[in-house]
Amino acid sequence: SAVISQKPSRDICQRGTSLTIQCQVDSQVTMMFWYRQQPGQSLTLIATANQGSEATYESGFVIDKFPISRPNLTFSTLTVSNMSPEDSSIYLCSVEDQGEKLFFGSGTQLSVL
Amino acid sequence: GNSVTQMEGPVTLSEEAFLTINCTYTATGYPSLFWYVQYPGEGLQLLLKATKADDKGSNKGFEATYRKETTSFHLEKGSVQVSDSAVYFCALRSGSARQLTFGSGTQLTVLP
Numbered sequence: 001s002a003v004i005s006q007k008p009s010r011d012i013c014q015r016g017t018s019l020t021i022q023c024q025v026d027s028q029v030t031m032m033f034w035y036r037q038q039p040g041q042s043l044t045l046i047a048t049a050n051q052g053s054e055a056t057y058e059s060g061f062v063i064d065k066f067p068i069s070r071p072n073l074t075f076s077t078l079t080v081s082n083m084s085p086e087d088s089s090i091y092l093c094s095v096e097d098q099g100e101k102l103f104f105g106s107g108t109q110l111s112v113l
Numbered sequence: 114g115n116s117v118t119q120m121e122g123p124v125t126l127s128e129e130a131f132l133t134i135n136c137t138y139t140a141t142g143y144p145s146l147f148w149y150v151q152y153p154g155e156g157l158q159l160l161l162k163a164t165k166a167d168d169k170g171s172n173k174g175f176e177a178t179y180r181k182e183t184t185s186f187h188l189e190k191g192s193v194q195v196s197d198s199a200v201y202f203c204a205l206r207s208g209s210a211r212q213l214t215f216g217s218g219t220q221l222t223v224l225p
Contacts, residue, residue, distance in 0.1 A: 004156070033212050042119075042202065043157075043215040092156065096211055104149075106156035 002027050002097040006105030013083055013112050020079045021108045023093030028073035033094040034066070037107070043092065049076050083112045115140045119203045119216030126193055126223050134188040134219045136177075136203035144207040146170075146179055146186040151200040151218075160188075160201070193223045 003026040013019050023032065031050055035043040046066055047055040055068040069077045080087050093105040120135040138144065148160040148170070161170030166181035175190045186203060203216040 006156075031211050042217040043213075045212045048212060094157075102147075102159065102213060104157040106154075 002029060002095050002103040004093055004095060004103055004105035006093050006108055008108055009106065010109040011111070013110065015084055015112060017083055018079055018081045019083065019110060020077050021091055021093070023076045023078070023105055025074045025095050027097065029095040029097055030073070031096045032070065032076045033096075033102075034068065034076075034078045035092040035094060035104075037090040037092060039088070046078070046091075080110065083110075085112045088112045115144070115205060115207050115214040117203050117205055117214055117216035120219055121217070123220040123222060126221070128195055128223055128225050129192045130223075132188070132190040132193045132197075132221070134201055134203075134221070136186045136188065136216055138184050138186065138203075138205050140184075140205055140207040140214075142208050143181075144205040146177070147204040147206070147213065148175070148177055148186070148188050149202040149204060149215075151202065153199070157202065193221075195223045195225050197221060198223050 005024040007022050033048050034046040037043045045058050046061045047057045049055045049068045049070040051070050051073050065081055067079045088111050090107045090109050092107045094102050116139045118137050145164045147162045149157045150160045151157045161172040163170040163179035169178045177186050177188045200218045200220050202218045204213040206213050
């Protein structure tokens with residue numbers, strides 16, 4: 001099974017600033033996913049990040065707001081730009097490994113004041 | 114599009130009680146179905162899965178059967194423990210898509 005290290009685990013940020021979340025995997029994986037879990041709600045896919053190509057964003061999410069990097073097969077970052085209180089959520093990195101198994105990081109709890 | 118409808122919580126049970134968390138889905142084609150669990154302070158973990166109709170996924174005493182006729186994948190456990198207290202998410206993956214569509218999650222609290 002893949003082990004995912006995600007950091008920071010939590011942060012409190014000021015409105016208008018940006019935060020970059022890192023996701024490190026202990027094995028090479030092709031597909032990495034970034035999800036958002038808003039308070040009291042389910043997980044929503046933000047984008048899919050494949051190494052060597054631009055991320056694919058879901059409806060309602062844009063690259064200018066959530067730029068993603070995927071420099072190699074074990075690492076990705078998600079930036080939440082120009083934050084507002086509505087961006088307060090848990091952000092989760094996920095990878096696919098061994099067929100249909102998806103593994104998740106422990107998440108980044110973001111609070112925007 | 115795909116969607117997952119999950120029983121609303123929170124659910125509070127006494128230890129050794131029977132647990133059912135309902136999950137129904139809408140999907141094109143024949144999706145794979147999953148239950149994930151999120152323990153306090155931890156990431157989501159795959160609990161069990163089923164990839165075709167009438168398959169039963171099971172793990173740690175939990176079971177769920179893929180019912181195509183009722184488009185359901187209800188989670189059950191015969192005797193819950195305090196350590197089962199967590200949030201449970203039903204999810205599906207359909208067609209060639211690699212990402213999951215999640216239900217809203219159900220918070221389970223088991224009291225001693």
